[in-house]
Structure formats: structure tokens, C-alpha cells
Amino acid sequence: MEEELKYKLISDFKLLESSLNGEAKSPFHKIRQDAISVFEELGFPVKKLEEWKYTNLSNITKNRFRQFLIPEKINLTFEEVAGFIYPEFEGNIIVLINGHYSVKFSKIVTQKDGVFIGSFSEAREKHNDLIQNYFAKYADYYRNSLTALNTAFAIDGVFIHLEKNVTVDEPLLILNIADSREENLIAQPRNLFILEEGSSILMADDYYTIGDHPFFTNSVTEIILKQNASLEHYKIQNDGSNAYHIGTIQVEQERDSRFSNTTISWGGGLIRNNLNATLNGENSESHFFGLYLLKDKQFVDNHTLVDHAVPNCNSNELYKGLIDDKATGVFNGKIMVRKDAQKTNAYQSNKNILLSENAKINAKPQLEIFADDVKCSHGATSGQLDENSMFYLQSRGISKVEAKILLMNAFSSEVIDSVKIDSLRQHLHNLILKKLGK
Amino acid sequence: MITIKNLQARVEEKEILKGINLQINAGEIHAIMGPNGSGKSTLASVLAGKEGYDVTGGEVTFEGKELLDLDPEERAREGLFLAFQYPVEIPGVSNTNFMKTAVNEVRKAKGEEPYSAGEFLKLLKEKAALVGLNPEYLSRYVNDGFSGGEKKRNEIFQLAMLNPKFSILDETDSGLDIDALKIVADGVNKIRNKHNAFLVITHYQRLLNYIIPDFVHVMYDGRIVKSGGKELALKLEEKGYDWIKELEVTA
Numbered sequence: 001m002e003e004e005l006k007y008k009l010i011s012d013f014k015l016l017e018s019s020l021n022g023e024a025k026s027p028f029h030k031i032r033q034d035a036i037s038v039f040e041e042l043g044f045p046v047k048k049l050e051e052w053k054y055t056n057l058s059n060i061t062k063n064r065f066r067q068f069l070i071p072e073k074i075n076l077t078f079e080e081v082a083g084f085i086y087p088e089f090e091g092n093i094i095v096l097i098n099g100h101y102s103v104k105f106s107k108i109v110t111q112k113d114g115v116f117i118g119s120f121s122e123a124r125e126k127h128n129d130l131i132q133n134y135f136a137k138y139a140d141y142y143r144n145s146l147t148a149l150n151t152a153f154a155i156d157g158v159f160i161h162l163e164k165n166v167t168v169d170e171p172l173l174i175l176n177i178a179d180s181r182e183e184n185l186i187a188q189p190r191n192l193f194i195l196e197e198g199s200s201i202l203m204a205d206d207y208y209t210i211g212d213h214p215f216f217t218n219s220v221t222e223i224i225l226k227q228n229a230s231l232e233h234y235k236i237q238n239d240g241s242n243a244y245h246i247g248t249i250q251v252e253q254e255r256d257s258r259f260s261n262t263t264i265s266w267g268g269g270l271i272r273n274n275l276n277a278t279l280n281g282e283n284s285e286s287h288f289f290g291l292y293l294l295k296d297k298q299f300v301d302n303h304t305l306v307d308h309a310v311p312n313c314n315s316n317e318l319y320k321g322l323i324d325d326k327a328t329g330v331f332n333g334k335i336m337v338r339k340d341a342q343k344t345n346a347y348q349s350n351k352n353i354l355l356s357e358n359a360k361i362n363a364k365p366q367l368e369i370f371a372d373d374v375k376c377s378h379g380a381t382s383g384q385l386d387e388n389s390m391f392y393l394q395s396r397g398i399s400k401v402e403a404k405i406l407l408m409n410a411f412s413s414e415v416i417d418s419v420k421i422d423s424l425r426q427h428l429h430n431l432i433l434k435k436l437g438k
Numbered sequence: 439m440i441t442i443k444n445l446q447a448r449v450e451e452k453e454i455l456k457g458i459n460l461q462i463n464a465g466e467i468h469a470i471m472g473p474n475g476s477g478k479s480t481l482a483s484v485l486a487g488k489e490g491y492d493v494t495g496g497e498v499t500f501e502g503k504e505l506l507d508l509d510p511e512e513r514a515r516e517g518l519f520l521a522f523q524y525p526v527e528i529p530g531v532s533n534t535n536f537m538k539t540a541v542n543e544v545r546k547a548k549g550e551e552p553y554s555a556g557e558f559l560k561l562l563k564e565k566a567a568l569v570g571l572n573p574e575y576l577s578r579y580v581n582d583g584f585s586g587g588e589k590k591r592n593e594i595f596q597l598a599m600l601n602p603k604f605s606i607l608d609e610t611d612s613g614l615d616i617d618a619l620k621i622v623a624d625g626v627n628k629i630r631n632k633h634n635a636f637l638v639i640t641h642y643q644r645l646l647n648y649i650i651p652d653f654v655h656v657m658y659d660g661r662i663v664k665s666g667g668k669e670l671a672l673k674l675e676e677k678g679y680d681w682i683k684e685l686e687v688t689a
Contacts, residue, residue, distance in 0.1 A: 387489070392526040395486050396540035396596060397514035397547070406539060410530025410579075 002044050002061035009186075010040055012067035013152055019069070027132065028124065028154075035141045035151035042145035054330045054362045055272055055301045060244045063214045065186040067153055071100040074179065081105045084175050084208050086427040091170035092117055097177050099187030099217070100156045110170050114163030117172060120190055123159035130161060134194055138222045138278075139250040146246055150188045150220040157189035157219075162199035162229075171421045172203040176219075178243055181211030191221040195229035195257075202232040204424050207268070209240035221249045225257035227281065232420050233261045236428075239268035241296065248274040255281030262418045264428065265300045266293040266435055276305040279313040279341075290319035291415040293435055294327030294359075301330035308341040311371075317348040320415050322408055323359040334366040337374050344374040352382040353411060405436045439464050439635050440505070440604055445496035447484050454480045456660035457496065462604070465632040469646055470639045471671060472657035473679040478639045479523060481657075482608040486520040487513050501603065514540075515547040517603035521593040521610050528580040533592070534562065536580050537599050544600060565598040569625035587618030594625040601629075606637045611645040623648030643675035658682050 013036045023029055044061050045052040074097055081095055094117070095105035101119030108117055116127065124131055141148040158174055178187060195201070209215055217239075225231060239245060245268050251259050265271050277286040292300045306315040321329045331350040352361045363380035385407050393403035412432050419425040440462045447455040454477045462468050472478050484491050485498065487510035498505040500516060508516065528536070541561070542552040553561065566573055571591055581589050590610055597605055607626070611619050626649050630636060638649055646654070646668065654670040655662045663682060664670065674682070 386526075388526050389528050391488055391510060392522065392528070393536070393540075394510040395488075395514055395520055395522075396536070396600065397511050397544040398540050399511050399543060400509075402539060402543060403511075406531050406536070407528070410528060413530045 002058065005061045005063070005065065006040070006043050008064065009067060009149065010036065012069070016067075016069055016153065016155075028135070031136050032152045032154060035136070035148045038141055038148040039145050039152055042148065045145060051303070051332075054332070055299075059270055060216055063184055063216070065184045065214070065216050068098040068100070068185050068187050069155065071097070071102070074102070076105070076177070076179070078105070080210075081175065081177070084177065084206065085173065086423045088426075089171075089173060089421075089423040092172040094158055094172065094174045095177060096157065096174065096189055098179055098185055099176075099189040099219075101158070110168055112166060112168070114166040115168060116159065116161040117168075118159060120157040120159045120192065121155060123161070123192070127159070127161060130194060131192070134222065134224055135192060136222075138224070138252050139220050139248055144248070146218055147220055147248055150190060150218050150248075153188045154190040155188075157191040158193075159191070160193040160195075160201070162195045162201060164196045165198040166196075167199065168201040172201060174203065174205045176205065176207045176217070178207070178209040178215040178217060178239065179211055180209060180213040180215040180242065182213070184213045184215070186216045186218065189217070189219045191219070193221070193223045193231065195223075195225050195231060197226045198228045199226075200230035202421055204234040204236060204421060206236045207239050207243075207245065209243045209267075212240070212242055215239075215243045217243065217245045217247070219245075219247045221247070223249065223251040223259070225251065225253045225259060225284075227254045228256040229254070230258040231260070233259070234419055234421070234424065235261065235263045235273070237263070237265040237268050237271060241267075241269045241298070243268050244270045246272045246274075249276065251277040251286070253277060253279050253281060253284040253286065255283060257281065257284045259285070260287040260289075260418070262289040262291075262415060263302065264291045264415070268300070269298065271300040272303065273301070274303045276307070277315070278307040278309055279315065280309050282310050282312045285314040287315070287418070288317040288319070289415045289418040291412055292319075292321045292323075292329055293412070293432070294321065294329055295324040296327060297325070298327040299330075300328075301332065303330075304333045306335050306346060308335070308337045308344045308346060310340060311342045311344065313341065314345045315347070318415065319350045320411060321350075321352040321361060322355060322411065323352060323361060324355040326356075326358045328360040328362070330362045330364075331380065332364045332366070333378070334368065335376060335378070337367075337369040337371050337376065339370040341371045342373045344371060344376065346374070346376045348378040350380040351411075352380075353385060353408070354382055355384075401437070405433070408436050409433060439501060441499045443497050445481075445484070445498060446494045447480060447491050448494055449480070449491055453494075454660055455484065458660075458662060460655065460662065462635050462637060464603075464635055466653065467630065467636045467638060467649060467651045468653045468655065469651040469671060470637065470655045470657050470662075471641065471643070471674055472682075474641065476657045477660045478657055479608055482520055482606045482639055485606060486510060486518065511543070512547075514600070514602075515544050519597050519600055519602035519605040521590075521597060521605065521607045523609040523612060525581045525589040525593055527582045527584075529582045531580050532577055533580055534576045537562065537596065540596075541599055561599065565595060568628055569595045569598050570621055571595045586613040587615070587621075590614060590618065590622050591625070594622055598625065598629055602634065604635050604637070606639065608639050609641065610638070611640055611642060619645060620648055643671045646671045656682050
């Protein structure tokens, strides 16, 4: 079945090619052709590959999907889209429907020189030089077939370019809406964010599904942070149980740059988040936070890699999970400290609470350290809610159910508090109480 | 208010309470003293409904209800309060949110409307002032990073907020210096009235200089071996617990 889907996608690629005119000869399209041949050779990842040991993609590949190639008729109203925006959010809004930038629903309010926040396809016309320099240079499609697949179908997505020393004051909200009301679809948004020296922005990347057909998102985001640039990036996964999400974020960091990501997963049938940062300039720092709230048969795999390539950098990871019913969480966190990366500080922590007997967590911390003067630590725990805390709360008249909610909310707050967009943080705090049954 | 008849309990296979009898009426303060391991804290835990204890005999009636049939939260809603010997730290839950949830759950159980935000805030400030709790601690996480004295003061603050009929203070004086002890005792003295009752469990007499009991009971090896007035505490302080052990042997 997975072969069937593979060849279906390869024929969709031919469909894409037949729709191209002069572009078919462009260097950009050469990369796509290169990528589809890599995908053809590698196919979908299988469980016998170490990096895919816990993630079974057969639930995805058993379906037939059509690659969504051009923006087609979209029956969405402004009211429906507004329903996905956090109350009291003020800032830039980009709406991607099935991976394509919607001019109709997107609203860019930042009016500053040196800022491009817009669609990837538009950027290919206006910033072709930047695309040539940066596109597909960081997310490795030679060794990752799903990155290859995304690269082959790189058509649209979000493109951000901030010129030197530009601070974007208004946060950006990207709404990824999967419309699976009519048929099974694949969306492959391709995002590229280039933050030049000293620039900064805060952004949230949210995922929603409407409709009941299976929907497969395979997204790739390349982020380049030049010297002293700063990016706060939040990924909120609210998809339906029929939605499959494989997302790869590849971050390249120069000197003094700062990257912080918070990934919150509480919707979706199968999720695989690849989050990779390469610390390639001294004194740069990376912070990864994650929270997954899983129930039913949900599956979430957070796969992180922090690559300390140079000395004097800091990284910190905190992933927390509340897993109920027959859901499964995976945390695979790799810290690589290369030979030259002396005085590295790298910390990693993964904490899980299993709320049912059938809930499962696979935690796999990996430290590969080739330098000798470093501070690194990792820890993974899984357990139940603390009995003493439960009794203490109950002894004050709080019911067992309420006590559980208080403790689970407390457990989650540490991650939610890492979010620096006020309206989003407040929204997440309210939402989690709802999710926990209050 | 509470009547304990021939209460027996064990932890795993070990018999700890071997027949406790005690009657406490409204307006009274009782103290239970005794050496380590005599079963004092077990009695407190069994009355509050902590898991892990098997009640093997006897009964406890609290305001006419069978106490031992109730869940811990139901006991609290009926008006029983335990000030913990070791208050639990709960990072992520603010003291204010904790108390708001607790007070409103108790009100709900009584069929009362939850407090409005304004009413609750007023109560919170009033009770914090009553027990001398720095208002800064209200927004902090429950007991998280509190000193021993602050934790115990927070217990008395919770007691003031919930206004229970019957309170058990389990070794509230342990680990406190004399100033902290006075503050805790002062809080209790402000809260006590003719409608409520207290059971003060302590190893040492010094707390009883500040919370004056009406009755003192001496516990040894799972039983109350002697009861008397407040002068009994002084006698214990003077003679030590060996005197009681001899009493047990001859009795």
C-alpha cells in the first residue's frame, strides 16, 4: 500500500511538471526533480530505520491521497476563519489552506521597511536571490525521504525575510487549515524564514482540520538566524483524529542568535515533530519546550536534535506529556556536542504522567559528546499523579476529579508559561482547562 | 462533636491503633501527647481518610455521621480539617487558586453559590491578615519553597479560610522556632470559639503553653493510657515519657 501511495505521488509530481511553463527549466525546479528522485529511491520511512523505530506510518500510507497542487475552490467564510483566531489577538495573520497562502484571509498589519511576511510563491518572484541562496540548503532531503517529498512539491507556504536590525512588533499567527471535507488530501507547506543580523519576531504556527476525510500534512520549515537574531516560535497542533502530521523544522543559528520553540500537541491522530537546531555560531542559544496531551489512540513523536557545532553555546529542552487511554507518546531527544564545542551547556528533560494502564511512553534521550569540557544532562521520568498531593487537595474538600485537574494543569503550566504572546498564553491556559474536562 | 469508639487500625500487617476512645465536644481543645511511634499521627491520618490504613475495628461518629464511610473530601466538607505535619509542596498551583477551588467546592457541597471574585478576595485578605500570612504568599505556588514556619502558617491560613468545625493539628510545632510557634498558636487562638473544637497532637509540651488545652491525653503503644487536665502536660514535661511506659506496664 505504501508503494501504491508512493507511485501515486510520483504521478502527481508529473502532473505538477506538466503545469509548469518556463519554470520547468529553472534551478528551483531542478531541486524539485532531484528531490523526487530521492523520494522515489528511498520511499516512505519504515520502522526498521532507527529514527522511525517507534513511528508506524502504515496508518498514513494505507490511505489514498491526492496532492493539493493549486489553490482550488475554497468554501470557507470569514466567520469560520475568525473562529480559529485567539480572542484578543492583535497582529499579522497568515492563513494557509491546504498548504496554500490565502490572500483573501491573510492580513499583514506590519508596515515597516525591511520586512517581508508573505507567501512562499510570491517570494519566488520578489526574492528569487534569497530563495536561491537558502532554499533546501538546510533541511537535508538526501537522507530524509519525507523532506525530499516536501521539497519536490515545494509550491507555497510562508516566507519571511527581516532585514538587519528590524524588530517586528506585531506577532504573527499562521493558521494552517486542513480542509478534508471533500476528499483525502496531502498538503506540503514549505516555509522559509530568514532573519538577518539583529532582527526579531514572535510567531505562532497553528494547525486545524475541518472535515472527516484523512488528511496528511507534510511540512518543512527552514529557519536561518543570523548574528544576534531572535525568533520565538510556537507550534500548536489542534488537528482532528483523522489528521496525520509530519513536520520538520530545521534551524541554522549564527553567533549570539536565540531560538525558542514551544510545541503543544493536543489534537491529531498521528504526529511526528522533527525539530533540529544547529548551533553554528558561538554564544547562540536554543530552547525547546513541548507539551503533549494525548487520549484515545493518539500518537505523538517529538524527535529533537540539538547540534552543538561550536564552543560556548547553550541549549535547553523540556518536554512534558499527559497520556491517557491507549495513547502513545515518544520523545527522542538527541544532543550532539562536536569535538570543538567546548564550554557547551546542554540540558534536556522529559516528564510524563500516564493516566491509564494502557497509556504508553517511549523516551529515548541520546547524548553524543565529543568535547571534554561541557555541562550536559538529561532525564526522563514517567509516573502517575502524586498521591500525597492528591490527598492534600482532597483533605481541603476538593473532589478527586477537581484535584486531578488542578495537578494536571499545574504540570502543564510550566510549558505554557514559556509562550510570550500574551493572548496566546492566556488562550492556552483557558483551553487546557477545557481539555482537562473543566 | 466527634466520638471515637474502640478505633483500631493497621498499616500493612502492623497493628498501630489498638482501641482508641475519645469524645470531643464543641468549644473544647484536646491535646494528645506521646512518644514517637505511639500512633498519634496514624490517628490523625485515619481520621482525615488517608489511604494506606486498614481500619480493623471501632467506629467514629462526626456530627452524627459515620466518618469512616466518607471520602477525604467529604470529611472536609462536613467540617473536618487536618493541619499536616509535613505540608505538601504543589508547584504550578497558586495558593489563591487552591483556596478558591477548596472554598467553593465546600460551598457547593452545602448547596451554596460560589463566592464572587470580590467576595473571595475580601475573605482571602481578611484571613491572611488574621494569621499574619504575608499577602505575597497568596500568589505563590502552594508551599513551594516555603520555610518550615511558613508552611505551618499556611496550614493555619487554610484552616482560617475553610472555618472547619473540628481541626486536627498534627505536630504543627515540629521544626518551628519559638517565634513561629507563637504565631501559629496565636492564629489558632483567634479562630477557636465555642462552636468549634481542636485536637492538638504534639510530642512536646511547649506548644501547650500557647494553645491551652482543656484536656490532655497520653498515647502509648496505640492506646490512650492516661487522660487529665492541662497539668498532665506539665507533669510529662517534668517526668518524661518513661513514667508513662511504667504506667502501661503496671496497669
